[in-house]
Amino acid sequence: MKIIDLIKRNPVTFSCEIFPPKPHIPLDECKIVIDGIAKTAPDFISVTYGAGGGNSKRTMEIAEHIQTRYGIPALAHLTCVAASKEDVSSALRLLQSRNITNILALRGDVPQGMTAQEAVKDYRYACQLIQDIKAQGDFCVGAACYPEGHIECARKADDIDHLKQKVDCGCDFLTTQMFFDNQILYNFLYKTLAKGIDVPIVAGIMPVTNSSQIKRICQLSGTCLPERLGTIAEKFGDSPPAMKQAGIAYATEQIVDLIANGVKAIHLYTMNKPDVAAAIVSNLSQILGSRHKEKHTV
Ligand code: FAD
Numbered sequence: 001m002k003i004i005d006l007i008k009r010n011p012v013t014f015s016c017e018i019f020p021p022k023p024h025i026p027l028d029e030c031k032i033v034i035d036g037i038a039k040t041a042p043d044f045i046s047v048t049y050g051a052g053g054g055n056s057k058r059t060m061e062i063a064e065h066i067q068t069r070y071g072i073p074a075l076a077h078l079t080c081v082a083a084s085k086e087d088v089s090s091a092l093r094l095l096q097s098r099n100i101t102n103i104l105a106l107r108g109d110v111p112q113g114m115t116a117q118e119a120v121k122d123y124r125y126a127c128q129l130i131q132d133i134k135a136q137g138d139f140c141v142g143a144a145c146y147p148e149g150h151i152e153c154a155r156k157a158d159d160i161d162h163l164k165q166k167v168d169c170g171c172d173f174l175t176t177q178m179f180f181d182n183q184i185l186y187n188f189l190y191k192t193l194a195k196g197i198d199v200p201i202v203a204g205i206m207p208v209t210n211s212s213q214i215k216r217i218c219q220l221s222g223t224c225l226p227e228r229l230g231t232i233a234e235k236f237g238d239s240p241p242a243m244k245q246a247g248i249a250y251a252t253e254q255i256v257d258l259i260a261n262g263v264k265a266i267h268l269y270t271m272n273k274p275d276v277a278a279a280i281v282s283n284l285s286q287i288l289g290s291r292h293k294e295k296h297t298v
Contacts, residue, residue, distance in 0.1 A: 001073050002073075002101060002102065002140035002172075003015075003043075003044050003073060003075055003102045003140050003142065003172075003173065004140050004172040004173055004200070005140075006043050006044065006073065007173060007200045007202070007264065007265050008200070010043060010264075011264070011289070012259055012264055012265070012266070012287070012288060012289065013043045013044075013202070013264065013265040013266070014042055014043055014265075014266050014268070014281070014284075014288050015042045015043050015044045015045065015046065015075070015202070015265070015266070015267045015268070016037050016040065016042045016045050016046070016267070016268045016270045016277055017045070017046045017047075017048065017204075017267060017268065017269050017270060018030070018033060018034065018037060018045060018046070018047055018048070018062070018270060018272055019047070019048040019271075019272060020047065020048070020050075020058035020059055020062055021058070023058070027058070027061065027062070030062060030272075031065065033272045033274055034062065034065065034066060034069075034070075035274075036274020036275070036277070036278065037270060037274050037277055038066070038069075038070040038072060039274070039278065040274070040277050040278050040281040041281075042072065042268075043072075043073070044072060044073040044074065044075050044102065045066050045072055045073075045074055045075070046074070046075035046076075046077060046104060046175075046267070047059045047062045047063045047066070047074060047075070047076055047077060048077045049076070049077035049078055049079050049106070049108070050079075056078075056091065059076055059077060059078075060076060060091075060094055060095060060098055060100065062074075063075075063076040063095075063098070063100050064098040064099070064100065067099065067100070073102060074100055074102065075102040075103070075104055075142065076095060076100050076102065076103055076104070077103075077104040077106060078091055078095075078103050078104070078105055078106065078129070078133075079106045079107060079108025079129075080105075080106070080107055080108065080122075080123035080126065080128065080129040081107055081108035081109065081110060081111065081119045081120075081123070082108075082110075082111055082114065082118075082119045082120075082121055083121060083122065083123060084121045084122050085122045085132065087121075088122075088123075088129065088132055088133075089132075089136060092133060092136050092137055092139075095139075096137055101137075101138065101139055101140060102139070102140045102142070103133055103139050103140070103141050103142070104141075104142045104143065104144070104175065105126055105129045105130045105133055105141050105142070105143050105171065106126055106129070106143070106144055107123070107124075107125055107126040107129070125162070125165075126143055126144070126166060127162070127165045127166045127168075127169040128169075130143060130166055130169040130170055130171050131169045131170065134169070134170040140172050140173075141170060141171050141172055142171060142172060142173045142174065142175055142202075143163075143166045143167075143171040143173075143174055143175075144174070144175060144176075144177065145163050145174040145175070145176050145177070145188075145192075145201065146159060146176070146177045146222075147176050147177065147179045147184050147185050147187075147188035148177070148179065148184055148188075148222055148223060148224060149222065150162075150222075151220070151221060151222040160191055160192065160195050160197075161195070163192070163195070163197060164195050164196065164197055167197050167198075167199055171199065172199060173199050173200045173201070173202060173265075174197075174199060174200070174201045174202065175201075175202040175204055175267050176188075176201060176202065176203055176204045176267075177204060177221060177223065178204050178205065178206035178217075178221070178223060178269055179203075179204075179223060179224075180206075180208075180223065180224065180225060180226050180229050180250075180254070181224055181226045182254060182257050182258060182261070184224065185203055185258070185263070186261065189201060200264065200265055201265070202265040202266070202267045203258050203263050203265065203266055203267065204267045204269060205251050205254055205255060205258075205266060205267065205268055205269065206251070206268075206269040206271070207247045207248055207250070207251035207268070207269075207270075207271075207273075207276050207280060208229065208232075208233065208243075208247040208250065208251075209240075209243055209244040209247040209248070209271070209273065209276055210240075210243065211233035211234070211236070211237030211243055212237065214229075214233055215233075229250060232246045232247075232250060244276065247276070248276060248279045248280055248283070251268075251280055252280055252283040252284060255280070255284060255287075256284070256287065259287055268280065
């Protein structure tokens with residue numbers, strides 16, 4: 001099923017992201033993670049992609065496993081940094097052969113050891129990838145967006161112009177980078193509307209369960225760490241179980257507020273932690289609807 005149809009049909013769409021294990025780790029470990037995530041009954045599961053093609057076969061293998069074993073639509077991420085047109089065409093043929101019709105089209109970050117210039121083969125921006133995917137098959141295509149602006153873009157207004165280009169190139173929906181202050185998302189949604197961006201925007205939520213990682217992630221991505229969350233991380237950071245509980249509570253509150261304010265699609269960055277996803281879904285069982293309520297026990 002196409003994700004755009006799910007988003008249009010459901011009062012609220014709830015989805016999860018997982019990442020493939022490193023090449024030396026057996027896929028079976030990831031299957032345990034998928035099993036736990038599948039029990040939270042997400043409407044779809046997205047699978048990340050190693051920029052530059054590393055680990056890409058695993059993305060497809062895992063996406064196929066999600067669809068065949070659980071009947072849950074998979075969203076396979078695909079990056080174009082350092083890729084040739086032939087690389088992309090062959091990835092698309094593989095996806096088609098595995099019956100994967102939903103793709104999150106990304107530029108990706110410059111792989112380690114390459115300069116930005118070396119990383120441009122046939123693609124400079126994600127919008128070029130979106131065009132090629134749309135031209136080569138009946139895919140539902142999502143793309144990334146950044147409520148606080150993409151870290152490389154000096155002017156936020158330019159970033160929104162670039163986002164509009166992606167939509168004009170045919171992307172069907174957008175998923176946001178994580179944000180910890182809902183007001184930032186609401187302001188961003190107004191700006192996208194003003195720009196004529198009319199595709200659904202899925203709100204990406206990351207539960208903060210590890211205080212040491214969060215400062216680094218915020219620095220790298222340009223995400224604002226609100227004082228309230230900073231205080232929570234400082235207070236509970238030394239106790240992993242307390243931090244986990246606080247992070248689950250914070251993400252739950254964020255989602256309740258988003259849905260109350262009319263946001264229709266929530267994407268959970270699970271960091272491959274099914275217990276965290278299950279706790280959040282359990283907290284939201286009455287809000288997300290019965291299909292999540294019935295299956296959330298992990
Ligand atoms: P683009 O849309 O191409 O934008 C990149 C930069 O170029 C931005 O600063 C933009 O403003 C600028 N730009 C775009 N078009 C133009 C133009 N025409 N002229 C001038 N400037 C322009 N990375 C991975 O490696 N694997 C993943 O699986 C992955 N999943 C992600 C999922 C989500 C939901 C998000 C939000 C990010 C994900 N990323 C992933 C990270 C992403 O690859 C990086 O943020 C990357 O730096 C930008 O990718 P993009 O697709 O947004 O690029």
